[in-house]
Amino acid sequence: MEQTPKPGSLAAIYALFEERGALVDPGDGISQLEHALQSASLARKECRGDALIAACLLHDIGHMLEGVGGKHHEASGAVWLSRSFPPAVTEPIRLHAEAKRYLLTREPNYRDQLAEASLMSLEFQGGLMSKEELSAFEALPHHASAVHLRRIDDQAKEPEAESPRLESWRMLLARLMTA
Numbered sequence: 001m002e003q004t005p006k007p008g009s010l011a012a013i014y015a016l017f018e019e020r021g022a023l024v025d026p027g028d029g030i031s032q033l034e035h036a037l038q039s040a041s042l043a044r045k046e047c048r049g050d051a052l053i054a055a056c057l058l059h060d061i062g063h064m065l066e067g068v069g070g071k072h073h074e075a076s077g078a079v080w081l082s083r084s085f086p087p088a089v090t091e092p093i094r095l096h097a098e099a100k101r102y103l104l105t106r107e108p109n110y111r112d113q114l115a116e117a118s119l120m121s122l123e124f125q126g127g128l129m130s131k132e133e134l135s136a137f138e139a140l141p142h143h144a145s146a147v148h149l150r151r152i153d154d155q156a157k158e159p160e161a162e163s164p165r166l167e168s169w170r171m172l173l174a175r176l177m178t179a
């Protein structure tokens with residue numbers, strides 16, 4: 001009998017992309033798999049470290065766990081991955097919705113770069129940050145990585161872009177795994 005792969009394991013990650021990677025986010029117009037691959041590839045082009053590349057690749061895995069439109073995909077993805085990955089991977093993922101609130105508060109022009117769906121979910125996610133929230137966010141050890149991830153996330157929505165395949169990231173993911 002086939003065993004169900006352990007949550008957060010490489011086998012479980014690859015199985016999720018296999019089963020649900022074709023799901024299209026109506027707001028973005030591209031599939032989960034394409035969005036993940038473009039994100040990882042942009043992170044590599046920006047010479048980000050392995051942990052951030054992995055975070056970019058896996059940042060929306062919560063959408064595949066919950067179904068697109070899931071309301072807390074950043075938290076569910078981070079918790080699921082934390083069984084196998086260190087905080088340098090899971091924290092930017094957990095914080096990527098907060099990073100949108102942060103950027104919108106710090107840089108009013110950032111609004112112009114956001115897709116309509118991202119703006120629509122803003123209210124639900126808490127709107128702009130207060131002064132206290134800004135300071136609390138900046139005090140988090142992985143907040144800068146979360147902001148990098150967020151900017152990459154916003155760009156990784158090109159329907160025509162060509163990216164390296166999922167398989168090409170297997171070794172990088174394996175190297176980062178803690179369990």
Ligand SMILES: [Fe+2]
Pocket residue numbers: 035059060153
């Ligand atoms: Fe995303």
